[in-house]
Amino acid sequence: MYEKYEYVPHRLMHRRVRDTASGTEGELMAVINENVSTTGIECWAELAYIRDASGREFTTPVDNVEAAAGR
Template sequence: MSAADDAGHVQHELIGCRVRDIACGGEGALMAVTHEMHDHGRVVDVAHIRPASGVEWSTALGNVRPSRVPVSGAACPVPFEPGTLAPDEAQPLPD
């Protein structure tokens, strides 16, 4: 888990890149990664994804994979690797 700034935002190499949420199969641009406090002081990294519709959703950062379709103009540092989009076991956000 990376250190967060004062607003709770975490730097991540895929911010601005097109990603896939393996929990729901949706794709969009990764807009932010934040730390969220949960039960008993547990901190969870949460990814915020914006699809073309503009309506963002959030998912556990562990559910995020690079997409094979780039966001226009974005130079993403993590290339698509075959097999990374397999529907492996998704990580639900804790209550």
């Protein structure tokens, strides 16, 4: 299977953001177009990588990312 992951520009890159699904805030480190399939049939999604206060990064769909309040 051919897989092409690519970085996607985002207006909030390296800024404080909030994941609306979890309420967690952190710095947006990257947005990557990834194949998220677990079945072998390609399913592509843009995932946001957010680094929280502890230094851990987590992913969320890019549509869940908003600017953090007061920033």
